[in-house]
Amino acid sequence: MEFLTPGHCIxxxxxxxxxxxxxxxxxxxxxxxxxxxxxxxxREIERSIPSISSKVLAKELKDLEAHKLIKRTVQEGxxxxxxxxxxxxxxxxxxxxxxxxxxxxxxxxxxxxxxxGASPA
Amino acid sequence: MEFLTPGHCIxxxxxxxxxxxxxxxxxxxxxxxxxxxxxxxxREIERSIPSISSKVLAKELKDLEAHKLIKRTVQEGxxxxxxxxxxxxxxxxxxxxxxxxxxxxxxxxxxxxxxxGASPA
DNA sequence: GTCAGCAGCTACCTCTAGGTAAGCGCTTAC
DNA sequence: GTAAGCGCTTACCTAGAGGTAGCTGCTGAC
Numbered sequence: 576m577e578f579l580t581p582g583h584c585i586x587x588x589x590x591x592x593x594x595x596x597x598x599x600x601x602x603x604x605x606x607x608x609x610x611x612x613x614x615x616x617x618r619e620i621e622r623s624i625p626s627i628s629s630k631v632l633a634k635e636l637k638d639l640e641a642h643k644l645i646k647r648t649v650q651e652g653x654x655x656x657x658x659x660x661x662x663x664x665x666x667x668x669x670x671x672x673x674x675x676x677x678x679x680x681x682x683x684x685x686x687x688x689x690x691x692g693a694s695p696a
Numbered sequence: 697m698e699f700l701t702p703g704h705c706i707x708x709x710x711x712x713x714x715x716x717x718x719x720x721x722x723x724x725x726x727x728x729x730x731x732x733x734x735x736x737x738x739r740e741i742e743r744s745i746p747s748i749s750s751k752v753l754a755k756e757l758k759d760l761e762a763h764k765l766i767k768r769t770v771q772e773g774x775x776x777x778x779x780x781x782x783x784x785x786x787x788x789x790x791x792x793x794x795x796x797x798x799x800x801x802x803x804x805x806x807x808x809x810x811x812x813g814a815s816p817a
Numbered sequence: 818g819t820c821a822g823c824a825g826c827t828a829c830c831t832c833t834a835g836g837t838a839a840g841c842g843c844t845t846a847c
Numbered sequence: 848g849t850a851a852g853c854g855c856t857t858a859c860c861t862a863g864a865g866g867t868a869g870c871t872g873c874t875g876a877c
Contacts, residue, residue: 587733588745590800591793597803600864605709613706617824618717624709624722631865633825635803643722654874657824667802671797672712679711682718683783721834738854751833754855775844778854 594671597642602627602635604672612644615658639682644668715792724750725793728786731766734780735777758773765789 585623598604602624621632636659639645644665650656719725722744730744742753757780760766765786771777 585744585746587729588796590797590804591725591729592800593804594796594800595725599722601713601716602865604712608708608712616765618822621824623706625706626866628866629825630827630867634864650758654823664806665798671792671799673794674791675715676708676711678788679713679715681788683711683714723835739852742854747836749836750838750855751857767828775853 598668598671600635602631602667603639603644604675606632606635607644607661608637608659608672610659611665615660617657617659620659625659712810719789719792721756723752724760725789725796726780727753727760728765728789731780731782731785736781738778738780741780776790 576670602671603662605618605627609620612623614620614623617629617632618635620636621627623630624632636645636647643662645659645661649658650658702807726745726748727741730741733744735741735744738750738757740751741757742748745753757766757768761768764783766780766782769779769781771779
């Protein structure tokens with residue numbers, strides 16, 4: 576880590592805090608992934624994320640919308656439909672999601688040992 | 697995001713959760729960065745991270761140690777010294793830290809507008 | 818009529834992260 | 848002797864994250 580010299584400490588920490596302030600909690604990135612994979616309806620998203628509740632989902636969706644990461648669209652009709660989609664800006668989070676996902680895979684492998692390639696559930 | 701098709705949803709989410717379970721909270725990555733930059737002593741780390749308390753720092757350091765990300769070394773002497781250093785395994789988190797840091801920078805720039813390059817504090 | 822689905826919202830609770838303040842035993846410096 | 852630094856620890860508190868349950872008004876299927 577050549578760029579991380581003592582003097583640059585604060586300048587490395589502040590952006591980290593900025594990022595963590597936005598994507599904190601355990602749900603936001605998961606929700607982004609799920610919407611990206613094509614689940615655009617509220618109930619659909621809810622069912623795609625194990626053990627999330629509708630209350631939490633509603634709150635997180637509002638947060639994500641406030642941060643300009645997703646867009647909520649209401650299709651009027653007699654059956655009112657709501658769809659969520661990720662905004663282009665959310666794509667900038669891809670490196671974060673990839674890095675986290677990769678590390679999660681490695682970490683699980685390290686904890687389970689090399690003999691546990693694909694654990695169920 | 698070509699790899700993210702609906703069918704692969706769960707397989708993308710689980711690693712994400714695994715990772716978030718380990719580096720949750722707003723402090724752990726910051727602490728790793730600070731130790732990496734050469735601050736190895738408790739008080740030093742504490743002073744390097746704005747507004748962290750010794751209580752929280754002590755707890756987070758224990759967590760990081762339990763996750764095999766840092767090592768605590770006690771140098772006996774009459775003045776007992778404790779040093780913390782990141783373990784090689786923690787380097788695997790570099791991509792995560794980089795991605796987060798970069799995104800934090802971009803995000804701040806986007807929020808502040810292009811006219812706010814380097815804000816004070 | 819009844820049940821299910823849609824997209825949430827409300828009220829209630831618990832649990833944890835985290836903040837505040839103080840103090841411990843030790844050592845060195847003044 | 849007093850103050851300050853070291854590496855913490857304890858006790859107390861608040862804020863918010865998150866879980867549980869049930870409900871709304873609407874529509875469509877049986």
